[in-house]
Amino acid sequence: MSYCLNPNCPKPVNTNGGNFCLTCGSKLLLKERYRAIKPIGQGGFGRTFLAIDEDKPSKPPCVIKQFYPQAQGTSTVQKAVELFTQEAMRLDELGRHPQIPELLAYFTQDDRQYLVQEFIDGLNLAQELEQKGAFNETQIRQLLNDLLLVLQFCHARQVIHRDIKPENIIRRITPQPSAPPLTKGGTGGGLVLVDFGAAKEATYTALNRTGTSIGSPEYVAPEQIRGRAIFASDIYSLGVTCVHLLTQLSPFDLYDINNDTWIWRQYLKSPVSNELSRILDKMLESIPVRRYQTVDEVLQDLKGGQQLTPKPVSQPVKPVTSSPPTSTPVSINKTTSQIDIELEEMKTLFLQGGHAKSNKKTEFQPQPQTPQPSSSKSEIDAELEELKAKYKNGDF
Numbered sequence: 286m287s288y289c290l291n292p293n294c295p296k297p298v299n300t301n302g303g304n305f306c307l308t309c310g311s312k313l314l315l316k317e318r319y320r321a322i323k324p325i326g327q328g329g330f331g332r333t334f335l336a337i338d339e340d341k342p343s344k345p346p347c348v349i350k351q352f353y354p355q356a357q358g359t360s361t362v363q364k365a366v367e368l369f370t371q372e373a374m375r376l377d378e379l380g381r382h383p384q385i386p387e388l389l390a391y392f393t394q395d396d397r398q399y400l401v402q403e404f405i406d407g408l409n410l411a412q413e414l415e416q417k418g419a420f421n422e423t424q425i426r427q428l429l430n431d432l433l434l435v436l437q438f439c440h441a442r443q444v445i446h447r448d449i450k451p452e453n454i455i456r457r458i459t460p461q462p463s464a465p466p467l468t469k470g471g472t473g474g475g476l477v478l479v480d481f482g483a484a485k486e487a488t489y490t491a492l493n494r495t496g497t498s499i500g501s502p503e504y505v506a507p508e509q510i511r512g513r514a515i516f517a518s519d520i521y522s523l524g525v526t527c528v529h530l531l532t533q534l535s536p537f538d539l540y541d542i543n544n545d546t547w548i549w550r551q552y553l554k555s556p557v558s559n560e561l562s563r564i565l566d567k568m569l570e571s572i573p574v575r576r577y578q579t580v581d582e583v584l585q586d587l588k589g590g591q592q593l594t595p596k597p598v599s600q601p602v603k604p605v606t607s608s609p610p611t612s613t614p615v616s617i618n619k620t621t622s623q624i625d626i627e628l629e630e631m632k633t634l635f636l637q638g639g640h641a642k643s644n645k646k647t648e649f650q651p652q653p654q655t656p657q658p659s660s661s662k663s664e665i666d667a668e669l670e671e672l673k674a675k676y677k678n679g680d681f
């Protein structure tokens with residue numbers, strides 16, 4: 286059984302194990318060794334196939350990603366070529382982690398680019414959700430503990446994944462024996478993060494430049510929509526993934542665009558503790574300064590050893606409520622949200638021409654290049670954090 290890799294082949298299914306397609310005559314073996322068996326994914330710029338490596342005696346399974354951008358304008362194709370090459374580079378760097386597929390080969394054949402990677406046996410979380418129904422709190426906590434460790438590994442290597450969503454997370458059927466030491470605190474490395482096509486190295490220039498907006502609209506953080514992905518953008522997408530898995534509803538239905546607020550709690554299939562709800566809400570903050578900044582912060586709150594900062598005032602859990610989730614108040618004159626809004630406004634002034642308010646969902650347009658301020662964003666962030674601390678301590 287083989288699947289012809291020629292995108293124009295009228296009858297790609299070949300029942301034989303030969304070397305050439307019976308219909309169009311194309312080679313069925315890539316690099317004389319990788320044989321595609323069946324398609325398992327189709328994106329905008331290519332296809333993904335389950336394949337086997339015939340060069341090895343055990344003929345192990347592998348995955349072929351074929352890149353063939355359909356004409357969408359030269360600059361888009363150029364960007365796609367860049368992303369595909371980046372995916373290979375990222376996998377080469379990161380694929381030694383048991384929860385990231387290993388890159389086996391990267392080459393061009395018949396004018397098409399290919400990437401061969403380790404096959405992860407299991408369902409992706411979109412398929413799992415469809416088969417098993419909504420997740421509960423325990424499953425979400427396990428998922429977060431598992432995936433945050435992979436994200437920590439990527440972020441430490443300056444890579445922002447930029448396309449975290451259920452389809453790009455596979456639950457491995459047989460956890461790797463090598464997984465536990467690297468995933469301390471996780472559940473044995475069952476979850477694997479795939480699709481590094483949109484991943485980008487967060488160099489200083491990349492972080493401070495208005496880039497191209499990449500990702501899946503329902504899961505993408507507002508700043509990433511504007512082409513400015515930061516590490517916290519992955520945290521946001523992971524938060525969206527969680528509320529989708531908890532409710533089995535499209536993230537678009539979990540967001541009240543009129544009130545600019547998440548309403549996922551209304552649609553829960555099983556109750557979720559106040560503690561986890563607050564963690565998820567903080568992962569889902571539209572304004573980056575109000576969101577968790579690092580994976581470590583989320584992990585710490587998940588451990589429950591430390592209170593969320595600022596200290597939360599206990600609120601009754603209302604699994605079914607029509608009122609939007611409120612932001613966490615603090616027991617000082619000004620609430621944190623007021624402070625954050627004021628600081629965000631100041632920051633907008635600093636940054637000249639940014640948007641203080643999230644325009645999520647209505648604005649899935651890459652922004653044109655904006656002039657950069659003289660002080661860097663991180664300097665401003667540090668200054669604002671300092672001011673915020675003073676506010677909270679009542680120094681003002």
Ligand SMILES: Nc1ncnc2c1ncn2[C@@H]1O[C@H](COP(=O)(O)OP(=O)(O)O)[C@@H](O)[C@H]1O
Nearest residue numbers: 326327328333348386403404405409452479480
């Ligand atoms: N290494 C892998 N092992 C097993 N299945 C994979 C692997 N990589 C991707 N897949 C499956 O194929 C689908 C498409 O692959 P992906 O890399 O996400 O491509 P796309 O860019 O088209 O989204 C994924 O959603 C996942 O279910």
Ligand SMILES: [Mg+2]
Nearest residue numbers: 452453479480
């Ligand atoms: Mg994908």
